[in-house]
Amino acid sequence: MTQTYENYIGGEWTGSESGETQDVTNPADESDIVSTVPVSSTAETDEAVAAAVDATDEWAGMPGPERGAILRETGEILKSQKDELAETLTREEGKPLGEAEGEVQRAIDIFYYYAEKARDFGGTVKQPSGGRAGLQTKKEPMGVAALITPWNYPIAIPAWKIAPALAVGNTVVIKPAMQAPTVGAKIIEALDEAGIPDGAINLVCGPGSEVGERLTTHDDVDVVSFTGSASVGEHVYDQATNNGKRAQAEMGGKNPTVVMPSADVDKAADIVGAGAFGGTGQACTATSRAIVHEDVYDEFLDAVVDYAESLEIGNGLERAGMGPHVSEDELAGSLEYIDIAQDEGATLETGGEELTGGEYDAGNFISPAVFSDVEPDMRIAQEEVFGPVLAVIPVSDFDEGVEVANDIDYGLSASVVTEKIEEENEFIERSESGVVKVNEKTTGLELHVPFGGLKRSSTNTYREQGDAGLEFFSYIKTVYRNS
Structure with a gap:
C-alpha cells in the first residue's frame, strides 16, 4: 500500500510549491512503492522556520511536565503502531523485520525517556556570598533547532534528535533523508495527535542541497544537528558555525x-x-x-x-x-x-x-x-x-x-x-x-548514555543521547538575586 505524505508546517500538511513529488521504493522490490513525498526547496524551508519561530514562546513557555506529557503520549501512539511502523521501516530501508522492530522500540523508549527528563529539566541552586538573596543557574532552550537525519536508522535517529530538542523547549524543523522519510513522517503524525502546538514541530522533505543547505545558513535557526557522511557533515558544520550557530555532526566510522x-x-x-x-x-x-x-x-x-x-x-x-x-x-x-x-x-x-x-x-x-x-x-x-x-x-x-x-x-x-x-x-x-x-559487537547503543566519536567521526563538540542530548539543545543562564 502506497502512503502519501506532505510537508508538515505550522500544524498543517502541505505539498511543495512546485508540486513535484518523489516515490520511495522498497529496496528489496523496487516495484513496491512505499510512499510518495514532496520534493521541497528553500521556499518551504523558509515557511517551516518561520512557523517554528512563531511557536517558540508558546512551546518554551509551557511547563516542562506538560511538554513531557506530550512526548509520553507520542511514545504511546508509536507503541500502538509498532507492527505497522516496523513493516514500513523494512519496506523503505530494507533491514530485516526483527531489526526494524528493535529500532521502532528504541524510538518509543526514547520518547518515554525524554518525557521524564522534561519534568525535572531546570538548573541548580548555589549558596551566595555577601548579602545576596539567591544564586542559581537556569537552563534555557536554544530556540529553533534544525535536524538533518540519515536513511539508515530512519526512526531511531530522528527520535533521538527530536525528543531532547522538544523536551527542553526548542521548536524543530526536521529534514529526513529522501531514501527513507516515511517512518520519520509518522513521528510527526504522532506528535500532532499527541497535541503538540502548531509550529513546534515541522517537517520538510527535499534534497540536502536545497533544504539542508538553507537550514544550516538560515538567520533564524539557532542550533543544527546532523548525522550522515563525513564529507557532508564537515560541510554542514562549517556552514552552521560560520553563521554563528551551535552545531554538532555525527559522521562515519571504520x-x-x-x-x-x-x-x-x-x-x-x-x-x-x-x-x-x-x-x-x-x-x-x-x-x-x-x-x-x-x-x-x-x-x-x-x-x-x-x-x-x-x-x-x-x-x-x-x-x-x-x-x-x-x-x-x-x-x-x-x-x-x-x-x-x-x-x-x-x-x-x-x-x-x-x-x-x-x-x-x-x-x-x-x-x-x-x-x-x-x-x-x-x-x-x-x-x-x-x-x-x-x-x-x-x-x-x-x-x-x-x-x-x-x-x-x-x-x-x-x-x-x-x-x-x-x-x-x-x-x-x-x-x-x-x-x-x-566482548560486544561495535553496533548497538544504550539510549541513556552519551554517543559520539572522535577524529572524523564527529565534530566532537557535543554528544547525543542521555543528558548530553539535553545539554546540546540548551544553554545555561546564571541568575543573581539581591535582597
Whole structure:
C-alpha cells in the first residue's frame, strides 16, 4: 500500500510549491512503492522556520511536565503502531523485520525517556556570598533547532534528535533523508495527535542541497544537528558555525574489533559477524575491521566465513538474515570497494557478489564479503565502505592490535574480545574512539548514555543521547538575586 505524505508546517500538511513529488521504493522490490513525498526547496524551508519561530514562546513557555506529557503520549501512539511502523521501516530501508522492530522500540523508549527528563529539566541552586538573596543557574532552550537525519536508522535517529530538542523547549524543523522519510513522517503524525502546538514541530522533505543547505545558513535557526557522511557533515558544520550557530555532526566510522588469543573464537566470530553484516553493514558503528592475533587468525577467519555464508539473504519482510542495500548507488559503492580491495592484493574469501535471479532481480542485493590478507594501509582498511564488507587483519600481539585499531581517520566505535582483564582495561584506556566495548559487537547503543566519536567521526563538540542530548539543545543562564 502506497502512503502519501506532505510537508508538515505550522500544524498543517502541505505539498511543495512546485508540486513535484518523489516515490520511495522498497529496496528489496523496487516495484513496491512505499510512499510518495514532496520534493521541497528553500521556499518551504523558509515557511517551516518561520512557523517554528512563531511557536517558540508558546512551546518554551509551557511547563516542562506538560511538554513531557506530550512526548509520553507520542511514545504511546508509536507503541500502538509498532507492527505497522516496523513493516514500513523494512519496506523503505530494507533491514530485516526483527531489526526494524528493535529500532521502532528504541524510538518509543526514547520518547518515554525524554518525557521524564522534561519534568525535572531546570538548573541548580548555589549558596551566595555577601548579602545576596539567591544564586542559581537556569537552563534555557536554544530556540529553533534544525535536524538533518540519515536513511539508515530512519526512526531511531530522528527520535533521538527530536525528543531532547522538544523536551527542553526548542521548536524543530526536521529534514529526513529522501531514501527513507516515511517512518520519520509518522513521528510527526504522532506528535500532532499527541497535541503538540502548531509550529513546534515541522517537517520538510527535499534534497540536502536545497533544504539542508538553507537550514544550516538560515538567520533564524539557532542550533543544527546532523548525522550522515563525513564529507557532508564537515560541510554542514562549517556552514552552521560560520553563521554563528551551535552545531554538532555525527559522521562515519571504520570500526575495529580486536580479537585476542584468550577469546572464544566462535564467540568472537559471532560478535564480529553480527557487527559487520547486521543492517547490511549500513551503520556508522558497523564492524568493518577484524584485527586478529596471528595465533587464532586462521581459526577466526574460517569461523567468520562460515558465519557470512550461513546468512540467508532476502526480503527483510520475510525475516531474512540480511536484507538489501537501500539503493542502487549504495550497492554500486560496495561493489566498487570489492574490486578495489582485490586490485590492492586482498583475498576475497567469500561473498562480495551482486545477487541476481528470482527475487534478487527486483532489488539491490549483495552477498556479505570477507577479505583476508589485508594490510592496514589498504583502502579497504582505511575508508568507510557502508556495506557488508569485512577486512580481517593479522597482528602479532596486543600492542600492534591497538595501534592498527587506532591508525585510522575515524574514531567512532571499537571493541575487544578477550578473557584477560588487563587487556580489557588497557584497550579501554588506549582506544581512540568515542564508544568502547568489551566482548560486544561495535553496533548497538544504550539510549541513556552519551554517543559520539572522535577524529572524523564527529565534530566532537557535543554528544547525543542521555543528558548530553539535553545539554546540546540548551544553554545555561546564571541568575543573581539581591535582597
